Structures are given as structure tokens and as C-alpha cells.
Amino acid sequence: MYLEDRTVRLQLWDTAGQERFRSLIPSYIRDSSVAVIVYDVASRQSFLNTSKWIEEVRTERGSDVIIVLVGNKTDLVDKRQVSIEEGEAKARDLNVMFIETSAKAGFNIKPLFRKIAAALPGMETLSSAKQEDMVDVNLKSSNTNASQSQQQSGGCAC
Numbered sequence: 001m002y003l004e005d006r007t008v009r010l011q012l013w014d015t016a017g018q019e020r021f022r023s024l025i026p027s028y029i030r031d032s033s034v035a036v037i038v039y040d041v042a043s044r045q046s047f048l049n050t051s052k053w054i055e056e057v058r059t060e061r062g063s064d065v066i067i068v069l070v071g072n073k074t075d076l077v078d079k080r081q082v083s084i085e086e087g088e089a090k091a092r093d094l095n096v097m098f099i100e101t102s103a104k105a106g107f108n109i110k111p112l113f114r115k116i117a118a119a120l121p122g123m124e125t126l127s128s129a130k131q132e133d134m135v136d137v138n139l140k141s142s143n144t145n146a147s148q149s150q151q152q153s154g155g156c157a158c
């Protein structure tokens with residue numbers, strides 16, 4: 001994917017959630033820089049289960065990992081059991097990132113991956129404010145009086 005002026009290549013590993021594959025998951029976690037933990041906003045149980053998965057990732061990787069909690073299926077408006085506020089609060093408490101998505105409706109999928117890419121080590125120079133929107137203001141002045149008189153006369157103190 002392209003992120004501002006950079007190309008970021010993400011390698012995605014999709015683990016299976018069923019219990020019989022559970023023993024394979026720690027090895028996926030160990031080799032990953034990011035863990036995306038998805039629950040169904042229409043299933044409170046799936047939301048509760050995310051605590052255990054976040055814990056498992058922390059056990060394997062400590063703080064050396066980016067964790068994103070994702071509330072999926074926002075298209076199921078009438079069946080929603082978990083509010084966005086609850087999702088955000090849990091993410092804040094557990095110090096992980098958060099986003100709601102709908103894979104079905106294609107809502108917030110790109111932003112999810114952009115969020116992940118921007119959080120990767122080495123992407124620190126990217127910021128929400130784009131470089132071209134920033135103005136470099138240099139207020140350095142060795143002579144205060146001179147700069148004041150220049151300002152009063154409309155001159156430049158640079």
C-alpha cells in the first residue's frame with residue numbers, strides 16, 4: 001500500500017479461530033509485529049473474548065507489538081450489542097488501537113490498514129499533519145532591539 005510518499009508491504013497471516021487450531025496461534029503471534037483482534041459488534045461474547053486474545057499477544061510479545069482491536073459488522077445496526085464507546089474504552093484501558101469496521105459493507109477497511117502501516121516502527125516521521133501543510137517558523141534573533149524596530153517598521157527580523 002502507499003502511505004503518503006512511502007510504499008509499505010504488509011504480510012498478513014489470518015489465524016483460524018476454532019479451538020482445534022489454538023495451539024498454532026502462539027507461533028503466529030511470535031513472528032508478528034502487529035496483531036489485529038477482531039470481534040463482532042453484534043456479539044457481546046466475542047467482545048469479551050478479546051481480553052483473552054490481547055493477553056495472549058502480550059504474553060508472547062510484551063510491549064513490542066502493535067495491537068489493534070477491531071469491532072467488525074457495523075452493518076448489523078439492529079443487532080448491535082457492543083457500542084463504539086465500549087470498544088474505545090476497552091482499547092484505552094488495554095492501551096491498544098481501536099477501529100470499527102464492516103467487512104461486508106467495506107467500511108473502514110482501508111483506514112484500518114493505513115492505521116497499522118502508520119504505526120509500524122520507522123514510520124514515525126509520518127504525522128497526521130502532512131509535511132506540505134507545515135510552515136517552518138524560525139524565531140531566532142540575537143538582537144531583541146533590532147528585531148523590535150524592524151517589526152515596527154514592517155521589516156524582517158530573520
Ligand SMILES: Nc1nc2c(ncn2[C@@H]2O[C@H](COP(=O)(O)OP(=O)(O)OP(=O)(O)O)[C@@H](O)[C@H]2O)c(=O)[nH]1
Binds near residue numbers: 074105
Ligand atoms: N454482516 C456482516 N457479516 C460479516 C462481516 N464480516 C464477516 N461476516 C460474516 O461473519 C461470518 C464469519 O466470518 P469469518 O470471516 O469466517 O470469521 P473469522 O473470524 O475469520 O472465523 P474463523 O476463521 O473461523 O476464525 C461469515 O458468515 C461472514 O460472512 C461483516 O462485516 N458484516
Ligand SMILES: [Mg+2]
Binds near residue numbers: 017
Ligand atoms: Mg477466518
